[in-house]
Amino acid sequence: xxxxxxxxxxxxYTFDSDYWxxxxxxxxxRALLLELxxxxxxxxxxxxxxxxxxxxxxxxxxxxFVQD
Numbered sequence: 001x002x003x004x005x006x007x008x009x010x011x012x013y014t015f016d017s018d019y020w021x022x023x024x025x026x027x028x029x030r031a032l033l034l035e036l037x038x039x040x041x042x043x044x045x046x047x048x049x050x051x052x053x054x055x056x057x058x059x060x061x062x063x064x065f066v067q068d
Contacts, residue, residue, distance in 0.1 A: 009036065025059050033063065 011032065015025055036042040047065055049056045061067070 009040070009042070020055070025055075026062060029059065029063055 013025065013028070033045065036045065045065075047060050049060065057067070
């Protein structure tokens with residue numbers, strides 16, 4: 001987690017395949033998004049994902065993100 005300015009942040013995540021399908025990604029992202037809202041007062045979060053990264057796209061959709 002890197003807060004670049006008071007209104008800008010860069011987030012990256014990687015999970016080894018041994019930890020896929022255990023709910024770790026969605027649990028950690030929910031906690032992070034809540035922290036961004038409560039601690040840093042973020043109201044809008046944008047995500048950039050490679051088109052072929054279906055797992056990340058599904059994760060973000062499940063978190064309420066919408067595809068542009």
